[in-house]
Amino acid sequence: xxxxxxxxxxxxxxxxxxxxxxxxxxxxxxxxxxxxxxxxxxxxxxxxxxxxxxxxxxxxxxxxxxxxxxxxxxxxxxxxxxxxxxxxxxxxxxxxxxxxxxxxxxxxxxxxxxxx
Amino acid sequence: xxxxxxxxxxxxxxxxxxxxxxxxxxxxxxxxxxxxxxxxxxxxxxxxxxxxxxxxxxxxxxxxxxxxxxxxxxxxxxxxxxxxxxxxxxxxxxxxxxxxxxxxxxxxxxxxxxxxxxxxxxxxxxxxxxxxxxxxxxxxxxxxxxxxxxxxxxxxxxxxxxxxxxxxxxxxxxxxxxxxxxxxxxxxxxxxxxxxxxxxxxxxxxxxxxxxxxxxxxxxxxxxxxxxxxxxxxxxxxxxxxxxxxxxxxxxxxxxxxxxxxxxxxxxxxxxxxxxxxxxxxxxxxxxxxxxxxxxxxxxxxxxxxxxxxxxxxxxxxxxxxxxxxxxxxxxxxxxxxxxxxxxxxxxxxxxxxxxxxxxxxxxxxxxxxxxxxxxxxxxxxxxxxxxxxxxxxxxxxxxxxxxxxxxxxxxxxxxxxxxxxxxxxxxxxxxxxxxxxxxxxxxxxxxxxxxx
Numbered sequence: 001x002x003x004x005x006x007x008x009x010x011x012x013x014x015x016x017x018x019x020x021x022x023x024x025x026x027x028x029x030x031x032x033x034x035x036x037x038x039x040x041x042x043x044x045x046x047x048x049x050x051x052x053x054x055x056x057x058x059x060x061x062x063x064x065x066x067x068x069x070x071x072x073x074x075x076x077x078x079x080x081x082x083x084x085x086x087x088x089x090x091x092x093x094x095x096x097x098x099x100x101x102x103x104x105x106x107x108x109x110x111x112x113x114x115x116x
Numbered sequence: 117x118x119x120x121x122x123x124x125x126x127x128x129x130x131x132x133x134x135x136x137x138x139x140x141x142x143x144x145x146x147x148x149x150x151x152x153x154x155x156x157x158x159x160x161x162x163x164x165x166x167x168x169x170x171x172x173x174x175x176x177x178x179x180x181x182x183x184x185x186x187x188x189x190x191x192x193x194x195x196x197x198x199x200x201x202x203x204x205x206x207x208x209x210x211x212x213x214x215x216x217x218x219x220x221x222x223x224x225x226x227x228x229x230x231x232x233x234x235x236x237x238x239x240x241x242x243x244x245x246x247x248x249x250x251x252x253x254x255x256x257x258x259x260x261x262x263x264x265x266x267x268x269x270x271x272x273x274x275x276x277x278x279x280x281x282x283x284x285x286x287x288x289x290x291x292x293x294x295x296x297x298x299x300x301x302x303x304x305x306x307x308x309x310x311x312x313x314x315x316x317x318x319x320x321x322x323x324x325x326x327x328x329x330x331x332x333x334x335x336x337x338x339x340x341x342x343x344x345x346x347x348x349x350x351x352x353x354x355x356x357x358x359x360x361x362x363x364x365x366x367x368x369x370x371x372x373x374x375x376x377x378x379x380x381x382x383x384x385x386x387x388x389x390x391x392x393x394x395x396x397x398x399x400x401x402x403x404x405x406x407x408x409x410x411x412x413x414x415x416x417x418x419x420x421x422x423x424x425x426x427x428x429x430x431x432x433x434x435x436x437x438x439x440x441x442x443x444x445x446x447x448x449x450x451x452x453x454x455x456x457x458x459x460x461x462x463x464x465x466x467x468x469x470x471x472x473x474x475x476x477x478x479x480x481x482x483x484x485x486x487x488x489x490x491x492x493x494x495x496x497x498x499x500x501x502x503x504x505x506x507x508x509x510x511x512x513x514x515x516x517x518x519x520x521x522x523x524x525x526x527x528x529x530x531x532x533x534x535x536x537x538x539x540x541x542x543x544x545x546x547x548x549x550x551x552x553x554x555x556x557x558x559x560x561x562x563x564x565x566x567x568x569x
Binding site for chain 1: 130131132133134136137140175202203223224228
């Protein structure tokens with residue numbers, strides 16, 4: 001079952017395929033570095049940075065229609081802002097990472113289909 | 117104002133994904149020239165390129181939205197700034213709008229509708245602001261001293277000197293002078309040539325507002341302050357705040373209200389009728405009256421303490437009859453502008469007409485002159501204004517009578533003829549009315565008869 005859904009973007013752009021493609025490409029190119037930055041910030045115990053990045057990723061979850069993505073980024077931002085429950089922060093980062101990896105493979109396929 | 121370059125929008129957003137959506141949304145309106153920035157520093161460096169509007173992401177890597185807003189405001193507070201935030205936070209939104217943000221939009225909202233509506237609102241505000249600015253400039257132009265106050269007579273030269281003093285300070289100015297001498301014109305000229313020229317000019321004619329409404333007219337009222345006060349209303353003082361208020365016919369102010377006025381002038385604050393909150397005032401005051409206030413004080417109609425508060429720089433406008441050949445300069449001016457407004461060719465004033473204008477006493481002053489000239493222009497044939505085109509409409513008939521410049525003897529005879537006609541040649545009654553002896557009257561009648569022969 002698919003975890004991404006591009007319906008939001010199609011609707012937003014009144015079915016502008018080029019725009020949707022650009023957005024998917026942008027997500028695929030920018031998100032891995034966000035995740036890397038998030039992980040290294042966590043290693044460095046810079047939890048407010050973790051919160052910031054999570055906050056920044058939130059709109060993308062809506063754009064790509066990633067199921068539970070928004071909820072996870074919100075929860076992660078809250079835990080990281082509190083900065084007390086380290087285990088919870090780590091757990092949410094991993095969950096977000098896994099979710100994004102799944103989204104990447106799905107979106108790569110979708111992108112190829114769009115291009116053909 | 118729409119410039120040729122279109123509407124330039126600078127948008128700051130560090131997430132490339134959201135940035136893309138934002139750019140896409142902003143460009144939906146082809147009029148928009150959109151430039152994206154990743155951080156606050158780059159935006160600040162680009163401010164000299166004069167964006168028409170800025171959208172800010174609330175949490176940027178280098179600045180918070182609030183900090184950046186402050187810096188933009190410091191640079192130019194005319195640029196509308198829309199804050200776009202990752203979450204809806206009413207408190208932050210209110211705080212930012214208080215600090216001067218134009219709008220606050222959450223990324224969660226329907227961005228397209230919400231953002232474009234907000235930008236359209238900003239454009240409209242912008243257009244209106246420019247229009248107001250333009251109109252103010254136009255008015256200021258119209259009220260340049262040389263254009264609005266005309267006259268070369270020594271008495272007017274003295275007035276010009278005082279006006280120069282009046283515009284360089286914020287001193288209260290009290291303008292007095294007979295009706296029609298141009299007190300309101302002078303007040304406007306002072307405002308539009310002063311440092312406050314771009315602020316409001318609010319004129320209130322005290323005599324024209326019913327006595328029981330004047331207080332709320334001046335100071336405003338709260339909802340329910342009295343029967344009929346169905347909404348809160350700002351008073352003229354509040355409207356004029358930051359600018360100039362012109363209180364015309366101040367001498368007509370009710371004595372009870374004068375006490376309140378005095379308090380307002382002393383405390384520099386007002387309380388709306390039925391309200392309890394004080395509102396700070398920073399307003400320049402110009403007053404005018406056709407009455408002699410010193411006389412009114414003696415009669416007990418005007419408070420002495422208020423008089424001294426309002427006196428400030430007194431400017432007494434001379435009556436037109438004391439302004440010599442200004443009458444002709446003004447006549448020419450009114451004639452030209454009337455001819456221009458009505459697409460008439462240029463009209464010259466004939467010598468006989470000049471004499472007639474100069475001989476008249478102008479009880480209605482400049483206002484009367486304007487009306488007389490306009491009527492004469494209508495009555496004139498072609499390009500010449502003759503003496504017979506000029507009709508004085510003065511209510512005071514004696515003034516006309518005196519214009520004829522007869523000898524005292526002729527005046528006396530004319531008076532007697534007038535009375536005889538009025539009282540059906542009843543000599544006894546006429547003698548009584550004129551308070552002269554019967555024999556004196558007979559002697560005059562005899563002389564008159566001899567004259568006619």
